[in-house]
Amino acid sequence: xxxxxxxxxxxxxxxxxxxxxxxxxxxxxxxxxxxxxxxxxxxxxxxxxxxxxxxxxxxxxxxxxxxxxxxxxxxxxxxxxxxxxxxxxxxxxxxxxxxxxxxxxxxxxxxxxxxxxxxxxxxxxxxxxxxxxxxxxxxxxxxxxxxxxxxxxxxxxxxxxxxxxxxxxxxxxxxxxxxxxxxxxxxxxxxxxxxxxxxxxxxxxxxxxxxxxxxxxxxxxxxxxxxxxxxxxxxxxxxxxxxxxxxxxxxxxxxxxxxxxxxxxxxxxx
Amino acid sequence: xxxxxxxxxxxxxxxxxxxxxxxxxxxxxxxxxxxxxxxxxxxxxxxxxxxxxxxxxxxxxxxxxxxxxxxxxxxxxxxxxxxxxxxxxxxxxxxxxxxxxxxxxxxxxxxxxxxxxxxxxxxxxxxxxxxxxxxxxxxxxxxxxxxxxxxxxxxxxxxxxxxxxxxxxxxxxxxxxxxxxxxxxxxxxxxxxxxxxxxxxxxxxxxxxxxxxxxxxxxxxxxxxxxxxxxxxxxxxxxxxxxxxxxxxxxxxxxxxxxxxxxxxxxxxxxxxxxxxxxxxxxxxxxxxxxxxxxxxxxxxxxxxxxxxxxxxxxxxxxxxxxxxxxxxxxxxxxxxxxxxxxxxxxxxxxxxxxxxxxxxxxxxxxxxxxxxxxxxxxxxxxx
Numbered sequence: 001x002x003x004x005x006x007x008x009x010x011x012x013x014x015x016x017x018x019x020x021x022x023x024x025x026x027x028x029x030x031x032x033x034x035x036x037x038x039x040x041x042x043x044x045x046x047x048x049x050x051x052x053x054x055x056x057x058x059x060x061x062x063x064x065x066x067x068x069x070x071x072x073x074x075x076x077x078x079x080x081x082x083x084x085x086x087x088x089x090x091x092x093x094x095x096x097x098x099x100x101x102x103x104x105x106x107x108x109x110x111x112x113x114x115x116x117x118x119x120x121x122x123x124x125x126x127x128x129x130x131x132x133x134x135x136x137x138x139x140x141x142x143x144x145x146x147x148x149x150x151x152x153x154x155x156x157x158x159x160x161x162x163x164x165x166x167x168x169x170x171x172x173x174x175x176x177x178x179x180x181x182x183x184x185x186x187x188x189x190x191x192x193x194x195x196x197x198x199x200x201x202x203x204x205x206x207x208x209x210x211x212x213x214x215x216x217x218x219x220x221x222x223x224x225x226x227x228x229x230x231x232x233x234x235x236x237x238x239x240x241x242x243x244x245x246x247x248x249x250x251x252x253x254x255x256x257x258x259x260x261x262x263x264x265x266x267x268x269x270x
Numbered sequence: 271x272x273x274x275x276x277x278x279x280x281x282x283x284x285x286x287x288x289x290x291x292x293x294x295x296x297x298x299x300x301x302x303x304x305x306x307x308x309x310x311x312x313x314x315x316x317x318x319x320x321x322x323x324x325x326x327x328x329x330x331x332x333x334x335x336x337x338x339x340x341x342x343x344x345x346x347x348x349x350x351x352x353x354x355x356x357x358x359x360x361x362x363x364x365x366x367x368x369x370x371x372x373x374x375x376x377x378x379x380x381x382x383x384x385x386x387x388x389x390x391x392x393x394x395x396x397x398x399x400x401x402x403x404x405x406x407x408x409x410x411x412x413x414x415x416x417x418x419x420x421x422x423x424x425x426x427x428x429x430x431x432x433x434x435x436x437x438x439x440x441x442x443x444x445x446x447x448x449x450x451x452x453x454x455x456x457x458x459x460x461x462x463x464x465x466x467x468x469x470x471x472x473x474x475x476x477x478x479x480x481x482x483x484x485x486x487x488x489x490x491x492x493x494x495x496x497x498x499x500x501x502x503x504x505x506x507x508x509x510x511x512x513x514x515x516x517x518x519x520x521x522x523x524x525x526x527x528x529x530x531x532x533x534x535x536x537x538x539x540x541x542x543x544x545x546x547x548x549x550x551x552x553x554x555x556x557x558x559x560x561x562x563x564x565x566x567x568x569x570x571x572x573x574x575x576x577x578x579x580x581x582x583x584x585x586x587x588x589x590x591x592x593x594x595x596x597x598x599x600x601x602x603x604x605x606x607x608x609x610x611x612x613x614x615x616x617x618x619x620x621x622x623x624x625x626x627x628x629x630x631x632x633x634x635x636x637x638x639x640x641x642x643x644x645x646x647x648x649x650x651x652x653x654x
Contacts, residue, residue, distance in 0.1 A: 010497065013508055045490045047340075058497065058509075063490040065343060065498040067336065068366050074300075074333035078340025078348070079490060081324045082298060086344075086491055104336075107329040264319040 008032045008041070010061040017055050021206075021215025023173030023199030024120060028056045030176045031089075031118070034183035043087045047076040049096035052127050052201075053120035056091040070101030073108045076115050084114070084258035087187055094121040094135040098156050102134075109163035109192045113257040116186040116193045119156055122201035123209060130204035140209045160194040161250045167193035168250040173200060174223045175246070182248070191256045198222050198244070276458035283421035283447040284309040286454045287377055288317060290425030291349050294462055296375070297323035298341035298348040300334040302356060305389040306445040307379035310351035331356035335363030335376070342372045343498060345489035347429055347465070351377035354387060354396060358403070364438050365404030368524060370498050371436035371476070371484055375428045380444040382632045391632030392445035394554055394605040400440045401583045407521050409528035411535055412440040412583035414554040418452045424580060430463040431535065435527060436484050442582070444605070446555035446634060470494060476520075477505040482527035528584050537580040538589055542568060546575030548647045549597040551590065551614050553579040556603045556635055563640035574644050582610065587617040594618035599647040603627040603635045623647070 009032075018024045035041060046057030050069035057064045067075045072090045080088045097105050097119045108115060124142055125131040131144040135156070139148045160168050167189040169182045179197065186193035200206065200218035213221060227235065227243040281289075288310055291299075299314040301307075315325040324341070328334045334350045341348040352360065357378045367374050380396050382388030400412045411431050413424040425441055432439040468486035475496055478484055488494045497507035502517040510516040528535070541564060543549060548567075552560035557578045567574035577593055579586060590613075594600060600622050602611040608628035615624040627643050629635055 010495075012506060013497070042493075043491065045344075058499070061495055063343075063494065063496045065340070065370075065490075065496075066500055067339075068362055068500060071332065071336040071363070071366075074328065074336035075340035077326070077328075077333075078298065078300065078337035078342070079344040080340075081326060081337070082341045082344030082346045083491060103329050104333050107333070261319075261324055265322050265324075267320065 004029070004032050004036055008035065008061060009059050013059050016059055018052060019203040021200065021202040022052070023122070023197070023201070023219070024052055024056055026173045026176055027118070027120060027179065027197050027199065028059070030179035031183050032060070034180045034187065037180070038184055038187060040087050040187065043085065045079050045086045045088045047072045047079065047088065047090045049090070049092040049101065051093035051096045051125070052122070053091050053093040054096060057089070070096055070099070070104065072096065073101060073104040073115070073117065077108060077113055080113055080115060080258055081261060084262060087116070089116040089118065089187065092117060092119050094119060094123065094156065095125050095133045098154050098159060099134045106159065106163035109160050109165040109194070111257040112164055112166055112191045112254050114190055114192070116183070117195070118183070119194065119196045120199050121156065121196050122199050122205050123153070124201060124205040126201050126204040130208045136209065142208045156196050157194070157249050164192070164254070165194045165250070166191035166252045166254050169194070169248045170196040170198070170244070170246045172198040172222050172226055172246065174219050191254060198226065274458045276455055278453060278455050280451050281418060281454050282309060282449055282451050283415065283418040283443055284379060284449065285313055286418040286422035287351070287425045287441060287443065288313040289456050290422040291375070291429065292317055292321060293457065293460055294426040294429035295347045295464065296349045296429060297321070298338065298346040299323070299350065300326045300328050300337035300341070301350050301352065302328055302331050302334055304353045304356045306381055306448050307351045307353045307377065309448070310377060310379070331359040332363065335360040335367070338374045339363060339367055339370070339372050342374050343490050343496070347373070347433070349375040349377065351379065353379050353381045354383040357396060357399065361403040364410065365406060365408060366500050367438040368404070368408035368410060369500055372438070373432035373436050373487060374438050375425070375432055375441065376438055377425070377441045377443060379448040380442060388632050390445065392555060392605060392634065393632055394444060394556065397442060397582060397606070397609055400442055407525055409525045410438050410440060410583060411435065411528060411581065412442050413537070413580060414442045414582050415447050416554055416557040416578065417447065418450060418454045420580070421447055422454050422456055426460055426462065430461065433463045433465060433487065434483070435531070436487065437528060442554065444555050467492065474505040475507050476503060478523055478527070481531060482523045532584045532586070535581055535584060536586040536589060538586055539578040539580065540575070541578065542575035543577060543593065545573050546597050547573040548575070548599045548601065548644050549593055550574070550576045550601045550603065550640060550644070551579070552576060552603055553582055553610065556605055559635045559637040560603050560640050562637035563644060566637060566641050567644045572644060572648055585613045585617065587613070590614055590617035591619060591621070594622035597622055599623045599625060599650070601625045601627055601640070601643050601647060603629070603640050603643070605629050605632065605634065
């Protein structure tokens with residue numbers, strides 16, 4: 001076990017539930033490196049939703065709460081409001097965050113409450129066996145869209161920005177170094193920070209959506225489907241079409257909720 | 271204000287609940303507007319910031335109960351309040367609080383249901399929802415105030431019980447108690463159970479004492495490295511849902527810690543029961559006409575009495591069984607289709623006749639109605 005794993009993993013909670021080839025391990029590794037570089041272990045409070053991604057914080061040896069499906073964000077709001085010096089990080093999935101938990105997601109962004117929300121997007125309900133998610137591509141076959149998905153997917157980053165998030169980034173499990181940087185920025189950002197991570201899910205999405213891609217093929221497929229702003233600048237429009245933007249997508253400043261609540265405690269009217 | 275810090279005000283039950291919560295140390299409230307509970311949120315939004323607390327109006331009641339759970343682990347005594355539809359939305363969260371032994375208080379100012387039902391009219395229809403509203407086997411504690419004074423007193427008690435038993439506690443108020451303005455004595459030497467941080471050395475967050483209770487309540491970011499897990503878990507908090515023995519033991523303890531400690535929780539008022547032949551078993555706002563009826567019957571020479579329940583869950587079955595061994599008839603008035611009477615009948619075990627006096631629609635029983643039932647019972651007894 002490497003040094004970071006030894007330092008941060010909750011040994012008694014192992015082994016992890018993730019399938020072979022899952023991208024969640026890469027993301028968790030990047031997160032722990034970010035935490036290590038920031039030296040904020042004692043300030044961390046982790047919140048997991050339900051789904052594969054919701055298990056990620058359970059393996060980290062800091063104060064962690066593994067909540068109900070879709071409800072990680074309001075639990076995180078309660079934790080943050082009671083002690084604003086906490087660094088509260090939410091691990092959620094696409095179904096958890098913008099399916100069942102969509103209302104909480106947009107309102108936490110609107111409030112600009114200082115949370116870091118890491119949304120693992122595998123484009124499918126993986127843990128329950130491969131059903132369509134609000135992120136599943138149009139036309140894709142899943143266990144609940146046997147004739148092809150008749151719906152269009154959400155763009156979670158656009159949703160976050162429109163709702164008021166003040167830090168929005170998207171990366172993939174194929175960008176571990178960029179993820180470390182983004183996690184550090186998000187944790188230090190004084191407001192609602194949202195990071196979507198597109199991950200390979202060979203067991204469910206790979207099988208049902210991608211027609212049997214294994215993990216390396218799936219990751220390569222994701223990498224081919226995305227484009228950074230720098231790459232986009234030099235890319236002809238026909239090549240750019242259909243690709244997903246990655247990188248830091250939005251950053252702004254706005255008063256943060258718990259700071260405003262603290263002002264109320266001091267008797268200042270808002 | 272008197273010398274011992276007591277003050278007397280004429281306030282609604284809803285306001286009394288807010289004052290009781292603040293006095294009990296509540297420093298976090300999350301809620302969503304709903305009739306007839308909105309005054310609680312409104313007053314919390316005024317009262318909490320000056321005492322260093324936090325009020326949040328959430329996007330819905332699901333968010334409210336979950337924010338309360340987060341705040342409780344964050345270190346604050348926490349509370350939410352709602353009514354029928356909102357309480358229905360909270361049920362998954364209440365079950366989560368029971369599973370994770372998160373102390374919190376849920377105030378239900380009951381109105382008529384089902385569905386949107388009667389937003390502005392009282393009922394006692396949600397008593398079983400409080401006990402059985404969420405999925406799975408768990409126990410909660412439910413207190414039922416009959417007056418604004420009790421809304422104050424029992425809200426304080428609700429917070430104390432939540433801390434002692436590490437369980438969600440309901441205050442089952444109703445529209446009548448919540449909106450009736452009457453005299454409330456507040457402050458003075460009240461008993462408040464403070465949160466105690468458990469020792470960190472070798473701490474196992476779900477290792478219970480012999481009474482099934484967890485010692486103290488830890489908070490996040492105090493050095494415990496807690497794992498709070500909604501799946502069945504072992505004493506460390508590590509998931510154990512696939513272990514049938516550990517899962518059985520956890521669920522058994524979650525239930526037993528309330529059931530087996532019932533004598534510490536039971537709270538009843540006995541009125542003229544020593545020689546009572548007919549006893550009215552009553553709770554909440556329905557107790558008000560019931561007690562008046564008992565007094566009136568006594569004045570006419572009838573041996574009537576009342577057992578008023580301030581805690582309905584866990585149900586005080588021993589108290590009711592003992593009463594059924596002495597009184598000939600038990601009458602149960604309630605503003606629902608006849609619900610708590612089932613528990614009374616079960617507890618009476620055939621030793622007393624149990625008469626249901628249900629009332630739907632939200633109009634409170636009149637004293638005459640309850641007295642009429644007492645008189646009928648007396649006549650029926652004579653005929654036997």
